[in-house]
Amino acid sequence: MIIVLATFSLGGLVTVQLFWLNKAFKAEEKEFNFSVQVALSNTVQHLLEKADLTATPKPIKQLASSSFLAEVNAPVKAQELDTLLKYEFSRRHLTIPYEYGILNAEDDTLMFGNYVPATFKKQNLLENQADLTTTTPPGHYNFVVVFPDKNTHIFNEMQFWILSTIVLLVVIVFFGYTLYSILQEKRLSELKADFINNMTHELQTPITNIAIASEVLKNSGANLPSAKTQRYHEIIFQENERLKEQVERVLQMAELEKKEMALTKTQTNVHQLLQDSLQRLSLRLQKRAGKVSCHLQASQFTIQADSMHLTNALYNILDNAEKYSPQSPEIQISTRNYQKGILISIADKGLGIRKEVQSYIFDTFYRVSTGNVHNVRGFGLGLSYVKTIIHAHQGSIWVNSQENQGSCFELYLPFRA
Ligand SMILES: Nc1ncnc2c1ncn2[C@@H]1O[C@H](COP(=O)(O)OP(=O)(O)OP(=O)(O)O)[C@@H](O)[C@H]1O
Ligand SMILES: [Mg+2]
Structure with missing residues (x-):
């Protein structure tokens, strides 16, 4: 319910925002176009007055979103046009870069073109980028103005x-x-x-x-x-x-x-701990005619550890190996030395764990679901306890398992945490 309502209301908010954003952009654009058209038609007016001609009814045409054509049909001098445009634009605070070009009214050929950057001010109104003394041969001309950065300008106005x-x-x-x-x-x-x-x-x-x-x-x-x-x-x-x-x-x-576990670390014989935890399980194993084979090959097997917690942890793994073996359990325990530490592996031939859920089994309360069948009891606490203990000893634990083939839990414990 929360998700549906939240998605709905957020979706609504986003739509409204987009709607207004679009509206605001259009309004800004309209304002911009209007200012440009007024500026250009004033310019045309001035040019025509100079040539003693009267204006055509609609001299300004918007060719595209950012380009405007002014139909003067009269002689246009580059110098004159440049000054007029700068004057008209700065009067309307249109301080945005633009390009303009003078075109032959007959065949639209470009006679003169110039780029004016954004930062022009009143005092450098007469500073020129192109050679403005270029004279156009007598005849009738129009001019175009293009604003390459029009959209950026509009967005800037929409802060x-x-x-x-x-x-x-x-x-x-x-x-x-x-x-x-x-x-x-x-x-x-x-x-x-x-x-x-x-x-x-x-x-x-x-x-x-x-x-x-x-x-x-x-x-x-x-x-x-x-x-x-x-x-x-x-x-x-x-x-x-x-x-x-x-x-x-x-x-x-x-x-x-508890956030911090109080560990009392002493020199501990890992092989002894394995024997102890096996001892705790022995009665249950006997009842089910279980077999245990040990290959304790590590030559250095004393580490700094909390023996009580570590025994509990090892017991939890052995307990799982027994619990999750539907037939009589076959458990293999082996140890060997590896990179300043000891590797312990505990393998069984039981149910195994599906690949998809292997990453969850160390989570607190997690139990692999077996539908409605609850023939093996448990709280889902064992492995999360194991993981916490192993990490508190700066060690690591991982599992290799295939469904119906068995599981192998491997632990690494450094000699000195
Ligand atoms: N050796 C194993 N073989 C098959 N599945 C296993 C094995 N060890 C653990 N699992 C799966 O991982 C789950 C989590 O194990 P964990 O030891 O955390 O909980 P539990 O055994 O269900 O309960 P608890 O240990 O608290 O009594 C188990 O429910 C089981 O499905
Ligand atoms: Mg368990």
């Missing part, structure tokens, strides 16, 4: 209009920017709404499971066989772990929102 057009352009640019921000904001709020839905749902499942298990324990008390009691306790413990992990994730987001 107010130009200014208002510029203001309008500024308004349009400002408006475009506002619209862009609104759309951006809208997208973010939609994503946030999604996230909250998602989170409530995610938290509800373990809470419900814990409620049921504890209720059973409470109601049946000592009557329950010990194996069953054990099982319910286990459920409560596991679901509680899940809850903890989810709350952790939301806290990670809060961390992301």
Whole structure:
């Protein structure tokens, strides 16, 4: 609605502006033409008076937008015409460059031509560019005046209009920017709404499971066989772990929102961190008969880093590799040294990521949409957290992936940030 209304009203404003601009130009042009015609007909009058002739009814003709023909049909001297034109034009403040030419009235051949620049003033009225002593043989002559810079002159006279057009352009640019921000904001709020839905749902499942298990324990008390009691306790413990992990994730987001992340950097063994994060995932991998192969080839593997955040980041990537593998996960981890740093690559043979959306996966809340099927849960926070952490270590992260073939996340971390 906003876009439609805004486009409509801006379109209207622009049309009105163009309409008035056109009108103002025409009015200025009319005024100019009128002044020139009066100046020229006065000139003709003077020339005829000298030759003791009477004027023809319409001596001035406008040949084109910027050229005028004066039909004198009388002897015209270059010197005389030059002075008269300068006098008449300057009286009307027509201080704009022009060319004039004297033509033979019979066959329109040019007898004399001259260019007069714009800056002539009263005192140099008689200063000449061409040799004005050129005499035309006796006979009947006309003359033409051309204004090569007519349009520029008219635009210069329209300063107010130009200014208002510029203001309008500024308004349009400002408006475009506002619209862009609104759309951006809208997208973010939609994503946030999604996230909250998602989170409530995610938290509800373990809470419900814990409620049921504890209720059973409470109601049946000592009557329950010990194996069953054990099982319910286990459920409560596991679901509680899940809850903890989810709350952790939301806290990670809060961390992301902070402008400056407090990192405590120490000498850290990257290979150790990889092992630690794998350890965290091992139970899930075991359940799904997952395979992990490690080729830790970097010979120098200690870097200045915050071990807690970096482990979380690596865990997030491994977590994705497991989550987005529909069959039993096959994860390959390798490291090597590269340009004063370490390159880590984590590859899986899972779902893969389409080329078009690869650039979005590091955005906060972004999840690749799979239609209405939500078989893999998540908040879309993991990779944006990873990216923030890697950047805080002056490193970089990128992804190579093909749909249904698998994904390979590569990280570069410098030894010393
Ligand atoms: N290894 C992978 N294979 C296939 N798709 C992936 C992989 N890693 C990430 N993605 C896609 O990128 C999206 C963003 O990943 P991210 O880790 O940021 O969010 P999430 O896993 O959906 O949620 P969270 O990690 O917050 O629980 C995922 O929704 C998924 O579609
Ligand atoms: Mg994830």
